[in-house]
Amino acid sequence: MPRDATAPGASIGARILAQPFSPVEVIPWLAALAVFFLASDYLALGTSMIVMILFALSLDLLTGYAGIVTLGHALYFGTGAYAAGLLAKHGWSEPLTGLVMATVFTAIVGTLLGIVLAELRGMASIMTSMALGLIAYEGAKNASWLTGGDDGLQGFSMAPVFGVFRWSVYGHTAFLYALAWLLVFFVAIRILVASPFGLALKGLRENYGRMQLIGAPVRRHVIELYAISSGLAGAAGALSAQTTSFVDVNVFSIDVSAGVLVMLVVGGLGRLYGAFAGVIVYMLIHNVASEFAPFYWMFIIGAMLLAVVLFTRGGVMGLIDAMRRTFMRKQSA
Amino acid sequence: MTEAALSVRNLSKRFGELAVTNDVSFELERGARHALIGPNGAGKSTLVHQLSGVLKPDAGSVVLQGIDVTSMSARDRVALGLGRTFQISNLFFKLTVFENIFMALSERAGISGKPWLIASRQKALIEEGEEIAATFGLDGCMAQTVSEVSYGEQRLLEIAIAMALRPKVLLLDEPAAGLPKSEISSVLNGLALLPAETAILLIEHDMHIVREFATTVALLVDGRLELSGTPREVLESELVRSVYLGARHSSGSRAHA
Ligand SMILES: Nc1ncnc2c1ncn2[C@@H]1O[C@H](COP(=O)(O)OP(=O)(O)OP(=O)(O)O)[C@@H](O)[C@H]1O
Numbered sequence A: 001m002p003r004d005a006t007a008p009g010a011s012i013g014a015r016i017l018a019q020p021f022s023p024v025e026v027i028p029w030l031a032a033l034a035v036f037f038l039a040s041d042y043l044a045l046g047t048s049m050i051v052m053i054l055f056a057l058s059l060d061l062l063t064g065y066a067g068i069v070t071l072g073h074a075l076y077f078g079t080g081a082y083a084a085g086l087l088a089k090h091g092w093s094e095p096l097t098g099l100v101m102a103t104v105f106t107a108i109v110g111t112l113l114g115i116v117l118a119e120l121r122g123m124a125s126i127m128t129s130m131a132l133g134l135i136a137y138e139g140a141k142n143a144s145w146l147t148g149g150d151d152g153l154q155g156f157s158m159a160p161v162f163g164v165f166r167w168s169v170y171g172h173t174a175f176l177y178a179l180a181w182l183l184v185f186f187v188a189i190r191i192l193v194a195s196p197f198g199l200a201l202k203g204l205r206e207n208y209g210r211m212q213l214i215g216a217p218v219r220r221h222v223i224e225l226y227a228i229s230s231g232l233a234g235a236a237g238a239l240s241a242q243t244t245s246f247v248d249v250n251v252f253s254i255d256v257s258a259g260v261l262v263m264l265v266v267g268g269l270g271r272l273y274g275a276f277a278g279v280i281v282y283m284l285i286h287n288v289a290s291e292f293a294p295f296y297w298m299f300i301i302g303a304m305l306l307a308v309v310l311f312t313r314g315g316v317m318g319l320i321d322a323m324r325r326t327f328m329r330k331q332s333a
Numbered sequence B: 001m002t003e004a005a006l007s008v009r010n011l012s013k014r015f016g017e018l019a020v021t022n023d024v025s026f027e028l029e030r031g032a033r034h035a036l037i038g039p040n041g042a043g044k045s046t047l048v049h050q051l052s053g054v055l056k057p058d059a060g061s062v063v064l065q066g067i068d069v070t071s072m073s074a075r076d077r078v079a080l081g082l083g084r085t086f087q088i089s090n091l092f093f094k095l096t097v098f099e100n101i102f103m104a105l106s107e108r109a110g111i112s113g114k115p116w117l118i119a120s121r122q123k124a125l126i127e128e129g130e131e132i133a134a135t136f137g138l139d140g141c142m143a144q145t146v147s148e149v150s151y152g153e154q155r156l157l158e159i160a161i162a163m164a165l166r167p168k169v170l171l172l173d174e175p176a177a178g179l180p181k182s183e184i185s186s187v188l189n190g191l192a193l194l195p196a197e198t199a200i201l202l203i204e205h206d207m208h209i210v211r212e213f214a215t216t217v218a219l220l221v222d223g224r225l226e227l228s229g230t231p232r233e234v235l236e237s238e239l240v241r242s243v244y245l246g247a248r249h250s251s252g253s254r255a256h257a
């Protein structure tokens, strides 16, 4: 993290560009450890939240930072999930290298599709990404010899992590394994966002046309972004497959693409921690609501989305920011 | 040495019936201080759009330091040293003033595609950005978003961004447009600080600025270059008087003929 930029000696310019680490940022990680030690009944839910947070982060780079809306991001999640699952099923059950391979494979797929998608803007881009997602969904359903079709991909299990930590039914290993990967990817994303490339993404979002006139290779920027974002989504999918030893063909469905977008909007776009807040709020509500009101939970989620869009600027994280500002003003008054 | 920084040959463009650029030819030498004047709707901005690659001409060619860029993208022209500003501020309004400048610098320096670099640690580039900001009197508002700063500061930021790209040829489309008299001097100061070797084409309605800045002036009327000469010759000519008075009389309507 760029800590030295906030040092007293740093120039004003450096301070404007710096995104220093704040102590508040340890909260989610401490919360995760608290769940691990104190609430082991919730490890499975926690693991799937971690997976979704990584998925939502990958979308935040694309949609929140660069302003490219997509309804097809499940394509990359599903690709990563099947890649990791198929590797394990066909003998490569070492999880760390498996996840890396699934990530790289998905990034390659994302780069190739990105070359096409970078040509499109706005509605055309949204529709094309959605269509690609639907094709992948139908393809995975029909290619049951490879994917297991509607039954999903099952009958594989992962080797112990580092050859030592076995995957228990209680999910301790799965939880920490997923958490560690999230931390690694999050640090990388945090650096990306503070890089000149991260700034260029905001430039694309704010004024695409002007970017070309400051000499930006906009197409190359967008393709690079697709490579990174799809790779991260693929990593999330691979994590999902490895921690559950199962791949549901519905990983490719548009519900997954739309769901992750809703989570991100609920949490707040373009601020990384929106992914954390959105996923946790959404999945907690889903969990509670589907238990007590199984037929109405979509309705509840819909109402929540409406409330966020109408009454908050920037989702849950925007709300927290606003509350903090009011609090500080009261204190200084 | 003899090669012009920018050479425009027989450029023409029509919007339907309207010949908005009509067989325009001119050259800018290295270090030129050239002004282009003309009434509203004469086709000045449209000409800049064609030179910078935002619009395609129907005919003619644009040659930048000996390289024909007529069919090149706007982006490639920037890379070859063509900079421009916009008549209507075209900036990254939700980003800070300094981020606007730094973004241009990092594109020029070729580090904008490197997600592993930390922007706040690019010392040399940051210093350059701070210097540019100071040059244009923007050092006091670097941390503010563009939408928060005054319109005059936005006009100066347009020039600052263009300068960050170190252009060999700079096209300034009414840098003082919409500014109150009191702020015009800050733009003039900014213009005076542009590097001497940069060839500059200034489009401006404010005759005071033209007189202060330019060594040659050309008049564009209905897409046609009509006059060219020293500021004195051109600004005091009958044609300029009648064109500008005519335009003022029929204020609102663009039709001049
Ligand atoms: N995209 C377009 N389609 C059709 N006509 C256009 C288009 N853009 C500009 N025009 C017309 O072309 C003419 C020249 O416009 P332009 O903006 O180049 O004038 P200008 O000399 O820059 O004027 P001003 O001093 O008001 O900025 C005007 O009559 C304008 O209405």
Ligand SMILES: [Mg+2]
Pocket: B044, B045, B046, B087
């Ligand atoms: Mg104009």
